[in-house]
Amino acid sequence: MxxxxxxxxxxxxxxxxxxxxxxxxxxxxxxxxxxxxxxxxxxxxxxxxxxxxxxxxxxxxxxxxxxxxxxxxxxxxxxxxxxxxxxxxxxxxxxxxxxxxxxxxxxYIAGQTLDVFLSQQGRLDETMAVDITRQLAITLAYVHMQQIVHRDVKPANVMLTPNKKTVLFDFGAALDLSTADEHDSSKIYGTPAFLAPEQIIGHHNLDGRADLYGLGVMLYRMVTGRKPFYGSRQDVLDAHLTQLPLAPSQFVHVSPELEQLIIKALAKQPAMRFQSGSELADALAHVQLMPAPKRFAFFQPWYRWFNHR
The missing domain is CATH 3.30.200.20 (Phosphorylase Kinase; domain 1)
Known part of the structure; x- marks a missing residue:
C-alpha cells in the first residue's frame, strides 16, 4: 500500500x-x-x-x-x-x-540526534564523547575555513548515523564573516545553554572560536551528564559571562587531561580557548583518557537502536 x-x-x-x-x-x-x-x-x-x-x-x-x-x-x-x-x-x-x-x-540523514541519544544514555564514556567531539571539531574547521560561523552548535543540531559518524546541520543562525558588516550584533542568535560569552554581548569580531565554545559545552554535557549552567534564560546567559563551570571531576571520575581540555574549551576569553577546530581535534586525538572497562555498555544502546530501526 x-x-x-x-x-x-x-x-x-x-x-x-x-x-x-x-x-x-x-x-x-x-x-x-x-x-x-x-x-x-x-x-x-x-x-x-x-x-x-x-x-x-x-x-x-x-x-x-x-x-x-x-x-x-x-x-x-x-x-x-x-x-x-x-x-x-x-x-x-x-x-x-x-x-x-x-x-x-x-x-536526508538517517539516524538519531545527539540530544535524543543523550537523553537516553545520561552521559557517555570518555572514548565516545571524545570521538564525537573530534569529528565535529574537524567539520567545524572546514566550516570556519569557508568564513562561516554556525552560531548554534548543540546536540539537537547533530545527527549520529548508523556507521558512527556525526553530521552537523541547521545553519539557520549561521553568520557569513565575509559580509560581517551586515551582522546585527544587537540580537542574540543561538541557544542559551551553548552560547559563547562573545555571542551574548554581541561582539563585532565574532569568529569560529564561538562555535568551539559551544562544542566545549557539548563535551562537558557528554562527559558529566549535565550542562555547565542551569536556571532561567537570563541566569544562564549571565553565568556564561561571569561564572566558571564546576570542574567535571566534581560530578564524575574523569581523566585529568580531558578535564583540562574541557576547561580550556570553556574559557571566557576567545584567546584562551583552542584557536581552531583543527587545534581542538589534534588535542582530542592525543588526550590521555581513563580506562573504560564497561565501554561496550555505553556503545551497545547506539548499535541496538539502529539495528532495530
Whole structure:
C-alpha cells in the first residue's frame, strides 16, 4: 500500500505578502512522506524525488515567512548548505516554495540526534564523547575555513548515523564573516545553554572560536551528564559571562587531561580557548583518557537502536 502523503496535506495558508510565486515549485520535484521535526520557525519533512531519492524538505512557517529577518536567514542557510561540501555536513539541493511558503531541500540523514541519544544514555564514556567531539571539531574547521560561523552548535543540531559518524546541520543562525558588516550584533542568535560569552554581548569580531565554545559545552554535557549552567534564560546567559563551570571531576571520575581540555574549551576569553577546530581535534586525538572497562555498555544502546530501526 502506498503510504506517501500528498503535499496538499501539509499546506499552510500563507498571506499574500509571504507568497513567492516566482520561486521553484517544490511540489513538481518532491513527494512528501512524513513529518520529521517541527520547530518554531520551520517544519522538516522526509520526501523523495521522482527517482526515489530520499531528501529532507525544510519549509518555513507562514508566520516566519512574514518576518524579513527570518526569511533572510532561511535563504542564507540554503546558500551556506549549497556552498559547503563535507562529509560531516548536510548538502543543500534546491530552493523554492511549497504552497507559497519558502522551502529548501537537503540531504536526508538517517539516524538519531545527539540530544535524543543523550537523553537516553545520561552521559557517555570518555572514548565516545571524545570521538564525537573530534569529528565535529574537524567539520567545524572546514566550516570556519569557508568564513562561516554556525552560531548554534548543540546536540539537537547533530545527527549520529548508523556507521558512527556525526553530521552537523541547521545553519539557520549561521553568520557569513565575509559580509560581517551586515551582522546585527544587537540580537542574540543561538541557544542559551551553548552560547559563547562573545555571542551574548554581541561582539563585532565574532569568529569560529564561538562555535568551539559551544562544542566545549557539548563535551562537558557528554562527559558529566549535565550542562555547565542551569536556571532561567537570563541566569544562564549571565553565568556564561561571569561564572566558571564546576570542574567535571566534581560530578564524575574523569581523566585529568580531558578535564583540562574541557576547561580550556570553556574559557571566557576567545584567546584562551583552542584557536581552531583543527587545534581542538589534534588535542582530542592525543588526550590521555581513563580506562573504560564497561565501554561496550555505553556503545551497545547506539548499535541496538539502529539495528532495530
Amino acid at each position: 502506498d503510504t506517501s502523503l500528498s503535499i496538499e496535506q501539509f499546506t499552510v495558508e500563507a498571506s499574500n505578502e509571504t507568497k513567492t510565486r516566482s520561486l521553484l515549485d517544490m511540489r513538481a520535484l518532491y513527494t512528501i512522506e512524513s513529518l520529521l521535526s517541527q520547530g518554531t520557525t520551520a517544519k522538516v519533512y522526509r520526501a523523495h524525488t521522482q527517482a526515489g531519492q530520499a531528501v529532507a524538505l525544510k519549509v518555513l512557517t507562514a508566520e516566519s515567512a512574514g518576518q524579513p529577518q527570518l526569511l533572510k536567514l532561511f535563504h542564507s542557510e540554503y546558500t551556506f548548505l549549497s556552498r559547503l561540501c563535507h562529509d560531516g555536513l548536510v548538502r543543500g539541493f534546491e530552493y523554492g516554495e511549497v504552497n507559497g511558503l519558502p522551502a529548501q531541500s537537503m540531504t
